[in-house]
Structures are given as C-alpha cells and as structure tokens.
Amino acid sequence: MSESVISSSAPTTSGPSGWNLENSYAHLPAMLHEHLDPTPVKEPRMVVFNHALAQTLGLNGASLADQAAIFAGNELPDGAEPLAQAYAGHQYGNFTGLGDGRAILLGEQITPTGERFDVQLKGSGPTPYSRRGDGRAALGPMLREYIISEAMHALGIPTTRSLAVVTTGEKVFRQESLPGAVLTRIAASHIRVGTFEWATAHGDKEALRALADYTLKRHYPERATAEAPYLALLEGVMERQARLIAQWQCVGFIHGVMNTDNVALSGETIDYGPCAFMDAFDPATVFSSIDRNGRYAYGNQPQIAQWNLARLAEALLPLLHADEKQAVEIANAAIEGFKVTFEKHWLAGMRAKLGLFTEEAEDRALIESLLVWMREQKADFTNTFRSLSEAGNTMFNDDPAFAVWQAQWQARLKLQHQSADEVQEHMRAHNPAVIPRNHKVEEALAAASERGDLSVMQRLLEALAQPYKDREAQAAYRAPSGLAPGAYQTFCGT
Numbered sequence: 001m002s003e004s005v006i007s008s009s010a011p012t013t014s015g016p017s018g019w020n021l022e023n024s025y026a027h028l029p030a031m032l033h034e035h036l037d038p039t040p041v042k043e044p045r046m047v048v049f050n051h052a053l054a055q056t057l058g059l060n061g062a063s064l065a066d067q068a069a070i071f072a073g074n075e076l077p078d079g080a081e082p083l084a085q086a087y088a089g090h091q092y093g094n095f096t097g098l099g100d101g102r103a104i105l106l107g108e109q110i111t112p113t114g115e116r117f118d119v120q121l122k123g124s125g126p127t128p129y130s131r132r133g134d135g136r137a138a139l140g141p142m143l144r145e146y147i148i149s150e151a152m153h154a155l156g157i158p159t160t161r162s163l164a165v166v167t168t169g170e171k172v173f174r175q176e177s178l179p180g181a182v183l184t185r186i187a188a189s190h191i192r193v194g195t196f197e198w199a200t201a202h203g204d205k206e207a208l209r210a211l212a213d214y215t216l217k218r219h220y221p222e223r224a225t226a227e228a229p230y231l232a233l234l235e236g237v238m239e240r241q242a243r244l245i246a247q248w249q250c251v252g253f254i255h256g257v258m259n260t261d262n263v264a265l266s267g268e269t270i271d272y273g274p275c276a277f278m279d280a281f282d283p284a285t286v287f288s289s290i291d292r293n294g295r296y297a298y299g300n301q302p303q304i305a306q307w308n309l310a311r312l313a314e315a316l317l318p319l320l321h322a323d324e325k326q327a328v329e330i331a332n333a334a335i336e337g338f339k340v341t342f343e344k345h346w347l348a349g350m351r352a353k354l355g356l357f358t359e360e361a362e363d364r365a366l367i368e369s370l371l372v373w374m375r376e377q378k379a380d381f382t383n384t385f386r387s388l389s390e391a392g393n394t395m396f397n398d399d400p401a402f403a404v405w406q407a408q409w410q411a412r413l414k415l416q417h418q419s420a421d422e423v424q425e426h427m428r429a430h431n432p433a434v435i436p437r438n439h440k441v442e443e444a445l446a447a448a449s450e451r452g453d454l455s456v457m458q459r460l461l462e463a464l465a466q467p468y469k470d471r472e473a474q475a476a477y478r479a480p481s482g483l484a485p486g487a488y489q490t491f492c493g494t
C-alpha cells in the first residue's frame, strides 16, 4: 500500500469558533481535485443553523450562527484549503464525467473525539466541473435536503447531515426566478463510486491506488491490513450499502437518483435530490419527475445498489489482480454475494418491525403476506406498521384478510418468550410514528421560500427529531397527504 495522506498526528488545537480543519483530500493526486475558492455572494443571511450538529463537531454554534459569510463562502474558516472534487458517474445507466459542479470542500473538521468530517458548501459557485450549470442552488431544495437528511439521521439511518443554510441575496433561474442559497453539508466523506470510476476511466492506476488506500484508511481501517485489501474494501462497501438500502426499505425511503455518483463509499445516504418517503405501499412508487421508466422505484433499489456496486468492482479491477480475467472472476464472485447480504439485513429489519426477536423459517412468508395485503389495500406504509405496534389497535379489524394474517402473526409471537409489552416496545423503536410527509415538507418550504416564515419548518424539524416517540404535538405530522399515489413529484436539477 502507498503512503497514506491522512495524518495520524495529534489534532491541532482549535480557535474560538472551534474550527479544527485538516485537508487530507487536498494531498491526493492532482487528477482527483481542483483547488479553488467559493464565489462570494451578494448578501449572505443565515436561515437555519444546526446547533446540535455544531456541538458534536466541536464548533462554537453561538458564535458561528451569526457568521453567515462563512457559510456562504464569502469568508474562509481558518485552515480551509478549498477544492472541488473530481468524479464520474453512471447516470441512468450512462457513463459521464462529472465532478463538483456547484460544491466546494472547505476541509475536514476533526471533532473533539478525533472523528473526521468533510465540511462542504453546496451552491457555492461555478467550478471547472460546472459544464453548463450556474454552480448555484435555490433555497427550497437546500432546505429540503436539510429537513430530509436530519430526519434520516433521527431515524438512525447513516446519512450526510446539514449544518446550515444561508440565502445569498441573489436569484437563481430554474423554470422561474428563485432565491439563491448555500447549504453546508457534513459528511463522513464525499468519496463516491464515481470517484473510483473517474480514476479508472483516465487510466491512472496510481491515482486509483492512492484513492483506494485513502478510502481504506479513512473508512475501513480494519480492512486495510487484510491479505487482499482492495477486495476487502469492495466487500466492506457492499456490506454497508446492503445495510443502508435495507434501512431505506424498512422506512419506505425512495432516494430517487441512485446514480453511481450518488453512492458514498462511507455507507451514508448522500445527495438528497428527488427523494421522498412513500405513503401508500406500492413497490412501483417513483417520485422523480425524470425517472420515467421507474429505474429507481422503491422496489428496484436493492437491485440498483447491486448494479452500482458492480460499477465499483469494475473500477477496482486493476487493483484486484494483475491478470484481468482473474480480476473479473474475483469481482463477480464478490458482487454475487450482495443479494444474500441485503436479504440478511432486510429480514432483520422487517423482523424488528413485527416484534420478532427470534428467527423462524416462516418469517419471510409472514412478512411478505403482510406486504401483499398492504399493497392491495394501498395501506399507508408508516402508519400500518406503527399501528401494529400500538396496544389495542383496531385499525383493520373489519378486514377478514387482515384477520387471517393477524392470527398467524399472533401465533408466531407465541413462539418466543418475550412479553406483549416487550414486543410493543421493540416495535415502537423500529416503526417511526413520524416521517417527513411530502405535504408537510412542501408546506414548510413554501412558508420559508415564499413568505420568509421559518416557523413552519422549525416545528416540522422538532417533530422529525424524535420520530419513534408519539407525542401529542406530533399528531398533525402523522396523517398521509391524501394525494393519490403518484400525484407527488419531485424534481432533479435542483
């Protein structure tokens, strides 16, 4: 393995704002990034600042919440070495060169506990990778990313997070003129499947190796010393992706744009574009307005994840074996294992949702027959599982098909020794009462974007912060939109 660029020296002491930035990514081979500063904006103004996240990062929220200029890119925090990252990607199956077209990595914040997180500005102006884009972002989509990523975090699902959103005092032009904004995104890293594809597509084996070594050291240190470290890397990424997608499936989350440039090697959910949570259960559900063939529909997510991992395996071929034929065999064997790994995580997640502590051979059939019933009934995904978790629930008592299933479930519960209370408590911890319902998210964004009223979003964020608790204040966030399935559309090119 080549010398790693992640310094293992003791963290430097931080200033009054708490910035403690390192720039390990900046020292990777030059073909992986372009050094440039964010483009200043006219009038930075703080819209939302995440004090809880600031604290875990070791940042002084009380002082930084007033420093919109930093989160707009007008001023740089101490220690920043800004850069745009290069990457490629398979978008809807087609390979393209991409890169950060509207984002700048400021550096990596080292937290008081020694963890390393990327601090990235999104919407920070044009870069060499902008192609025809303006490098900017509109307020609505940046607030949307803030809301959904924080909701995912509260649900216990690995995700990038949102530290701040500022408005720029400038307009951006999409179909219409919209207020411009910059989001500060915090991520374990922004290394994507597409980053590896970029290095391999350029035939730069040294950059590929440096990137792989860096990723191993940063995200999979326990695998860096394996006999075959690059195969171990691939297997580690597969394991985390399998677990992540299983978690998405268990809460009805639809990413919407699972291109390889939107798959993070860290195993975090990244790039909240046309994503949304499903209301009525239907595996064919798609929200993205441009996903006409349903490539990224709910029910396709596991297969697409495997397809994306096959692209990672392809990019890693030069490192897997000197002989290409043997490298392909190694890669194929690894990728085939995805299905089994995914099933393991999915079954574990679904068992928890049904209060099953033990494993029985019939569990899969029991889960699947509930899902068939839910699909036929167009049952609300979140509320169905949550109501099963509630004592004395009578939601579906008049449905004979449900009664048959419920009798099977009750019989299954008797095969384990846990009490009814324990079962319900377990189920409530795995079946959220509150998810970011599409109409509630839209309501919050409209109030913020059109009227400058942030109170609607603040109340929504509070409800989403404790999704497994069912407090009185959250009742208003539990009802489905009432929209016909398929009526809600989300948009790319945000």
Ligand code: AMP
Binding pocket: 098, 099, 100, 101, 102, 103, 129, 130, 131, 132, 133, 134, 135, 136, 137, 257, 261, 262, 271, 273, 492, 493, 494
């Ligand atoms: P996304 O669909 O957000 O994953 O972005 C796909 C690619 O398009 C990435 O390389 C982005 O940096 C780039 N991109 C998206 N929006 C813009 C924009 N407004 N200006 C420049 N590049 C953009």
Ligand code: MG
Binding pocket: 261, 262, 271
């Ligand atoms: Mg992207």
